[in-house]
Amino acid sequence: MSDKILYSYTGIFDTPDEIIHAAEKTSEYGFKKYDVHTPYPLHGMNKAMKLPPSKLGYVALVVGLSGALAALLLMFWMSAVDYPIIIGGKPFFSFPAYVPVMFEVTVLSASIATVLTMLFIFFKLPNNAHPLHDTDYMKKVSSNKYGISIQAEDEKFNEEQVKIFLTGLGAKEITAVYYDNDEINHKHKILEPKFIGFLLFTALLTSGVSYFVLNKLLYMPPFDWMMEQDKLNPQATSTVFADGFGMREPVEGTISRGHLPYLFKGQPEAAEINLANPLPFTKPVLEMGQKKFDTFCSPCHGYHGEGDSRLRGQFPNPPSLHSEKIRNWKDGRIFHVITDGQNVIPSYSSQMTTEERWAVVNYIRVLQRALNAKESDLK
Amino acid sequence: MSSSHNVEYQKKELPAKIRTIGLVLFIIGLIGVTASYFTDSSRSAFNNIIMLSFLTSVGLGSLFLVAVEYVAGAVWSTPFRRIPEFLSTILLVLPVVVIPLLFKLGDIFHWMHPEVVEADKVLKGKAPYLNVEFFMVRVVLFILLWILFYYFITRTSKKQDSTFDPSLTKKNIKLSAAFIPVFGITISFFAFDWLMSLEPHWFSTIFGVYYFSGSILAAFAAVTFVVVMLNENGYLVKGLTNDHYYSLGAFMFAFTNFWAYIAFSQFLLIWYANLPEETFWFLQRWEGNWIYYTIGLIFVRFAIPYFGLLSQPSKMEPKRLKIMSVWLLFAHWYDLYWLAMPNYSKDGILFSWIEIAFPVLSVGIVILLFVQLSKKNNLVAIGDPKLKRGIDFRL
Numbered sequence: 001m002s003d004k005i006l007y008s009y010t011g012i013f014d015t016p017d018e019i020i021h022a023a024e025k026t027s028e029y030g031f032k033k034y035d036v037h038t039p040y041p042l043h044g045m046n047k048a049m050k051l052p053p054s055k056l057g058y059v060a061l062v063v064g065l066s067g068a069l070a071a072l073l074l075m076f077w078m079s080a081v082d083y084p085i086i087i088g089g090k091p092f093f094s095f096p097a098y099v100p101v102m103f104e105v106t107v108l109s110a111s112i113a114t115v116l117t118m119l120f121i122f123f124k125l126p127n128n129a130h131p132l133h134d135t136d137y138m139k140k141v142s143s144n145k146y147g148i149s150i151q152a153e154d155e156k157f158n159e160e161q162v163k164i165f166l167t168g169l170g171a172k173e174i175t176a177v178y179y180d181n182d183e184i185n186h187k188h189k190i191l192e193p194k195f196i197g198f199l200l201f202t203a204l205l206t207s208g209v210s211y212f213v214l215n216k217l218l219y220m221p222p223f224d225w226m227m228e229q230d231k232l233n234p235q236a237t238s239t240v241f242a243d244g245f246g247m248r249e250p251v252e253g254t255i256s257r258g259h260l261p262y263l264f265k266g267q268p269e270a271a272e273i274n275l276a277n278p279l280p281f282t283k284p285v286l287e288m289g290q291k292k293f294d295t296f297c298s299p300c301h302g303y304h305g306e307g308d309s310r311l312r313g314q315f316p317n318p319p320s321l322h323s324e325k326i327r328n329w330k331d332g333r334i335f336h337v338i339t340d341g342q343n344v345i346p347s348y349s350s351q352m353t354t355e356e357r358w359a360v361v362n363y364i365r366v367l368q369r370a371l372n373a374k375e376s377d378l379k
Numbered sequence: 380m381s382s383s384h385n386v387e388y389q390k391k392e393l394p395a396k397i398r399t400i401g402l403v404l405f406i407i408g409l410i411g412v413t414a415s416y417f418t419d420s421s422r423s424a425f426n427n428i429i430m431l432s433f434l435t436s437v438g439l440g441s442l443f444l445v446a447v448e449y450v451a452g453a454v455w456s457t458p459f460r461r462i463p464e465f466l467s468t469i470l471l472v473l474p475v476v477v478i479p480l481l482f483k484l485g486d487i488f489h490w491m492h493p494e495v496v497e498a499d500k501v502l503k504g505k506a507p508y509l510n511v512e513f514f515m516v517r518v519v520l521f522i523l524l525w526i527l528f529y530y531f532i533t534r535t536s537k538k539q540d541s542t543f544d545p546s547l548t549k550k551n552i553k554l555s556a557a558f559i560p561v562f563g564i565t566i567s568f569f570a571f572d573w574l575m576s577l578e579p580h581w582f583s584t585i586f587g588v589y590y591f592s593g594s595i596l597a598a599f600a601a602v603t604f605v606v607v608m609l610n611e612n613g614y615l616v617k618g619l620t621n622d623h624y625y626s627l628g629a630f631m632f633a634f635t636n637f638w639a640y641i642a643f644s645q646f647l648l649i650w651y652a653n654l655p656e657e658t659f660w661f662l663q664r665w666e667g668n669w670i671y672y673t674i675g676l677i678f679v680r681f682a683i684p685y686f687g688l689l690s691q692p693s694k695m696e697p698k699r700l701k702i703m704s705v706w707l708l709f710a711h712w713y714d715l716y717w718l719a720m721p722n723y724s725k726d727g728i729l730f731s732w733i734e735i736a737f738p739v740l741s742v743g744i745v746i747l748l749f750v751q752l753s754k755k756n757n758l759v760a761i762g763d764p765k766l767k768r769g770i771d772f773r774l
Contacts, residue, residue, distance in 0.1 A: 043773050057690065088651065096650050099643065 004178035007131040008151040009162045011171025012140055016042050019146035022169045023048040033151040037141035059117045060110045067109030071102040131179035268336050275332030279358045289363030292356050296348055305367045316344055321364055322371050334361045386766055387617040388759050393750055401746030408740025415733040424483035425723040426737040428573055429715045431476045434741055438469030440598025442529055443562050446555035455626050457769030458616050459606045460760050464536060465752045466601055470529045472744055473522050490579040501580055509576055517572055521565045528558045539762035548764060566591055577722040581660040585645045592641045593711050596634040600707035603627040607697050616759045618770040621695040628694025639681040667727040676717050680710045712738055
């Protein structure tokens with residue numbers, strides 16, 4: 001048993017009015033090191049204890065404004081500098097679109113910072129060694145009583161006088177609170193087995209519960225109700241139709257809207273003779289052709305159609321589009337190759353519309369002309 | 380329930396000075412307004428719309444505050460509920476404010492000309508709502524409804540001063556509950572009719588809420604200014620504390636944010652969708668020197684009152700409250716000018732003695748009305764059973 005040191009004298013009161021009165025008197029008396037404990041916040045206590053206005057508001061202000069600024073910089077960096085994408089035809093830096101996000105980040109950062117600052121900086125938690133811990137006094141003031149605790153450290157503290165003072169205020173149950181040096185000096189180590197056990201337990205519990213919920217619970221009735229739906233998934237079999245296919249073919253003799261069947265499948269010569277290019281050589285057509293060519297054709301054919309693949313041999317390099325043979329092909333033949341495929345090149349009819357394919361043909365003609373310019377072009 | 384008897388209230392006459400100020404403002408304003416109608420009647424009519432919207436904001440907003448107090452059973456505002464009651468008397472003046480407009484409707488509202496509507500597909504589609512007959516019905520009906528509710532609610536409240544009958548409070552709760560939905564619908568359509576239909580091709584479904592938010596803010600500002608002035612000079616019941624002031628300040632702060640939220644919501648959706656039939660309204664306010672006015676709106680109506688009322692002490696300090704409430708009333712006028720005037724003057728901001736005469740007249744009217752009412756009536760609802768609790772109100 002080590003020697004006990006007086007920490008404070010405490011007094012208990014029954015009503016909020018009494019404790020506010022007591023706090024007023026205590027601050028008037030000149031005590032500085034005292035505290036008031038109530039089960040819930042009491043309005044008017046700040047004034048009674050003559051506390052200066054809380055600085056917590058400044059934390060909220062500074063962190064909130066920093067949050068707004070951080071959100072602004074983040075979005076500015078992402079959408080105007082690092083990866084500029086046009087969204088809805090707006091400029092890369094569109095301030096109005098950032099406002100809602102800035103607002104949310106302001107609120108979020110300010111509120112989290114306020115709570116954390118309040119708990120860990122203003123209240124100095126966690127503080128397991130506070131002398132008032134585990135006292136009868138604390139048990140009472142945290143349920144239905146109101147208490148005041150005047151600390152022995154105070155300059156005006158005098159045991160006898162404080163007792164008389166508290167009695168004069170009308171306090172019930174005036175008790176002295178002691179602490180011993182062992183208790184104060186006891187350090188809770190991070191590697192204490194209890195603490196590690198607690199961490200392990202928490203980790204196991206949270207991961208176990210998450211695993212159970214995500215992998216087991218969702219497959220048990222009634223939580224699996226989302227899986228039971230009266231619809232057919234793509235490529236699943238169906239018991240409704242005699243052939244067992246879930247996905248249906250178009251009704252015989254019909255075609256889908258906007259689609260024209262290609263008549264020259266596997267007939268390049270017929271295509272060359274029969275197909276005429278419907279598109280003119282205009283700027284919008286060529287721009288569309290260039291865009292589609294650069295997207296779909298250039299990976300193998302190269303940006304200028306010279307067969308300089310960017311695929312580094314992962315796919316056989318195609319021949320140049322500038323050969324005599326291809327230059328002499330009619331438009332319909334090139335269109336046929338894009339539409340139907342040839343040798344290694346697959347059909348691109350599902351990637352490009354008919355019109356886009358013709359535009360690509362026109363663009364290929366431009367490329368060819370550029371490498372094999374006629375004498376007259378130079379004039 | 381007769382606890383109100385021991386409330387300390389001594390009715391005092393307002394100083395004659397106030398009446399003189401009101402009278403001078405009223406006469407100057409009236410001369411100015413009359414002269415302006417002879418110089419430039421269309422421009423005056425637009426100013427008259429701003430004045431009408433402003434007075435409706437303060438008057439109808441005040442009646443709404445009274446109704447909300449009754450319905451919510453709030454006690455904090457009971458000690459000075461008479462102030463919004465007095466301010467809602469403005470509703471009685473509205474018919475007079477509307478009359479000059481009725482002669483100028485054709486100049487103000489594009490859609491009132493049948494040949495224009497005939498040639499315009501959009502206006503034709505809106506004709507079932509935007510036509511002269513229905514418009515007049517709405518104008519008369521709205522003002523009539525407001526005055527009726529004003530009359531019954533304030534009459535009941537005044538009767539309680541002498542009878543101390545708590546059942547009158549119950550009666551007013553019922554009246555208020557009936558008034559609130561009427562208020563919500565009429566104030567929205569009032570805003571559509573007088574402010575939004577100035578540009579009949581444009582539409583914004585949030586416009587009614589926009590006007591509502593500004594109106595309640597203006598009403599709170601007017602109430603706060605009067606309450607602080609009267610209380611400082613001892614005309615109200617004794618015992619009002621910082622907690623009462625703080626509540627008024629907090630409401631002004633809250634509605635400043637609410638207005639900004641609504642105004643930004645309106646802007647953001649139109650900006651995002653980028654539809655020409657919606658954006659042109661903002662573009663009009665972004666051309667010429669209107670751009671400065673529009674950017675100014677953000678500061679006048681939001682940034683300045685926001686930072687002016689942000690900290691906790693600033694919501695309680697009487698001097699700050701007075702400055703901010705006057706500022707917010709000015710900001711409301713500024714906002715209404717922004718809504719109405721660009722439709723008249725597409726080239727740029729108009730400002731001269733005409734634009735001053737109308738607010739001067741409005742302030743004069745309000746002061747005279749207030750002084751007149753305070754002669755006959757108590758400035759405190761001394762018979763209200765909630766009064767004692769209202770004085771004891773602590774946050």
